[in-house]
Amino acid sequence: MIVTVASGKGGTGKTTVATSLAIALQDQDPLFLDCDVEGANAHLFLSPQLEETYEFGLPIPEVDGARCTACGRCAEVCEFHAIVLVGKEVMVFPQLCHGCGSCTLQCPEEAIHEILHPQGVLGRGVARDGIRFSNGNLNVGEPMAVPLIHALKSWHVQGDETWIIRDSPPGTSCPVVETMAGADVVLLVTEPTPFGLHDLQLTVELTRTMQLPTAVVINRDGVGDEGVDDYCREENLPVLMRIPLSRDIGESLARGIPLVDADPAYRKRFQQLAVDLCRIAEEGACS
Amino acid sequence: MKLIFTAEGETLESKLDPRFGRCSTFLIVETEDRSFTARENPAIGAAGGAGPQAAQFIGELGAEAIISGGYGPNAFRALSAAGIRMFKADAAPIGDLLDAFAAGELVEVKQATGPSHRGMR
Numbered sequence: 001m002i003v004t005v006a007s008g009k010g011g012t013g014k015t016t017v018a019t020s021l022a023i024a025l026q027d028q029d030p031l032f033l034d035c036d037v038e039g040a041n042a043h044l045f046l047s048p049q050l051e052e053t054y055e056f057g058l059p060i061p062e063v064d065g066a067r068c069t070a071c072g073r074c075a076e077v078c079e080f081h082a083i084v085l086v087g088k089e090v091m092v093f094p095q096l097c098h099g100c101g102s103c104t105l106q107c108p109e110e111a112i113h114e115i116l117h118p119q120g121v122l123g124r125g126v127a128r129d130g131i132r133f134s135n136g137n138l139n140v141g142e143p144m145a146v147p148l149i150h151a152l153k154s155w156h157v158q159g160d161e162t163w164i165i166r167d168s169p170p171g172t173s174c175p176v177v178e179t180m181a182g183a184d185v186v187l188l189v190t191e192p193t194p195f196g197l198h199d200l201q202l203t204v205e206l207t208r209t210m211q212l213p214t215a216v217v218i219n220r221d222g223v224g225d226e227g228v229d230d231y232c233r234e235e236n237l238p239v240l241m242r243i244p245l246s247r248d249i250g251e252s253l254a255r256g257i258p259l260v261d262a263d264p265a266y267r268k269r270f271q272q273l274a275v276d277l278c279r280i281a282e283e284g285a286c287s
Numbered sequence: 288m289k290l291i292f293t294a295e296g297e298t299l300e301s302k303l304d305p306r307f308g309r310c311s312t313f314l315i316v317e318t319e320d321r322s323f324t325a326r327e328n329p330a331i332g333a334a335g336g337a338g339p340q341a342a343q344f345i346g347e348l349g350a351e352a353i354i355s356g357g358y359g360p361n362a363f364r365a366l367s368a369a370g371i372r373m374f375k376a377d378a379a380p381i382g383d384l385l386d387a388f389a390a391g392e393l394v395e396v397k398q399a400t401g402p403s404h405r406g407m408r
Binding site for chain 1 (some may be wrong): 368
C-alpha cells in the first residue's frame with residue numbers, strides 16, 4: 001500500500017499526519033519517504049540515523065569545441081532551450097536541462113558527451129521504532145525537484161513493503177504530481193477555512209485527473225467555517241479523521257513530539273485510518 | 288547601425304515591451320534611415336528557456352545592440368556570448384527610444400537586471 005499525504009495549502013499538517021501514521025504502523029515495517037525535497041522536515045519527528053547518502057545528478061551536455069561545427073542541431077532538438085547556438089558558440093544552461101540526452105544522440109559530429117550535474121542528496125536509514133526512512137535535499141539554486149523525487153521514490157524501495165508513506169510537498173505543481181504518481185491512495189490534509197477549502201478543491205481536481213482514490217483529514221477542526229465539510233459531502237470525499245485545534249498538540253509538535261506521543265489516544269485512531277485507507281484504495285481500484 | 292527593440296507591435300509607434308524573452312515582437316531598426324522590419328518572437332510560448340531561445344534568434348538576426356526593459360541571467364549570458372550590447376529603457380514608443388538612443392540617453396546593461404522568469408509575471 002502506497003499512500004501519499006498531500007495538501008494544496010502549506011502548513012495544514014501533512015507531516016504531522018504522515019509521521020504519526022508511520023509510527024502507528026510500526027509493527028508492519030513501514031517505509032517513510034519525505035518527498036518534500038525543498039523543505040524536508042519529517043526527520044524532526046522521526047529522528048532517523050541516515051547511514052547512507054547518495055549524490056544524485058542529471059547527465060548534462062558538455063561540448064567539445066574542437067569537434068563542434070556549430071551546425072545547431074543540438075539547439076534544434078532541445079525542448080527546453082538548455083543548449084543554444086549563439087554566433088559560432090554552443091552554450092549550455094545546466095539549470096534548464098532535463099537530462100534527456102537528445103542533443104548528445106543527435107549531434108552529427110559526436111562532439112557532445114555528458115557530465116553529471118549534481119542536483120541534490122538522498123539519505124536513508126532507520127528512524128525511531130525501526131521505521132525505515134529516506135529523504136532528499138535539493139541543492140540550493142536548483143530549480144527542478146522532480147528528478148530528485150523520482151529517484152527518491154525508488155532508491156530505498158525493496159518491493160515487498162506493506163506500507164510506503166510518502167510525505168508530499170505542498171501545492172499542486174510538478175513535484176506534487178511526481179509524489180502522487182504510482183500511489184494507491186492519496187490522503188489530503190486540510191483545514192476548515194476558506195483558504196484551506198480553495199486549495200483542497202485544486203488538489204482534488206488533481207487527484208481526480210490522476211484517477212487516484214482520495215480521502216481527507218481535517219486538521220484544526222472547529223476553527224473557520226463549514227465550507228470544507230459541505231464540499232466533502234457534495235463531492236463524496238470521505239473525511240477519515242478530525243484533529244481539533246489544541247494548544248497542547250501545538251506545543252508538542254513545536255518540540256518535535258509526534259501527535260501519537262503527544263496524545264496516545266491517537267495511535268488507535270491512526271491504525272483505524274490505515275484500515276480505512278486500504279478500503280478506499282480497494283474501492284477506488286475496483287470502480 | 289542595426290538595433291533591435293522588444294516591441295508590443297510592428298511599427299515605430301508601437302511601445303517597447305519591457306520583457307525580453309517573452310515579448311511579442313522584435314522590431315529591427317536601421318538607425319541611418321529609420322527603416323524597420325518586424326519579426327515574431329519564436330520564444331514567446333516556450334515552456335522554458337525563453338531567454339536563451341530568444342537570444343539565439345537575436346544572434347541570427349545579426350544586430351549590434353538590443354533595447355528592452357530588462358534581461359534575466361540566462362538571457363544576459365547568451366546575449367553577451369553573442370556579442371550583442373544590451374540597453375535598458377522604459378515602455379515608451381520605439382520612435383522616441385530611437386531618438387533617446389541616438390542622444391546617448393539609454394543606459395547600457397552590464398549585468399542581469401533581475402531573476403529568471405520575470406517575463407512570466
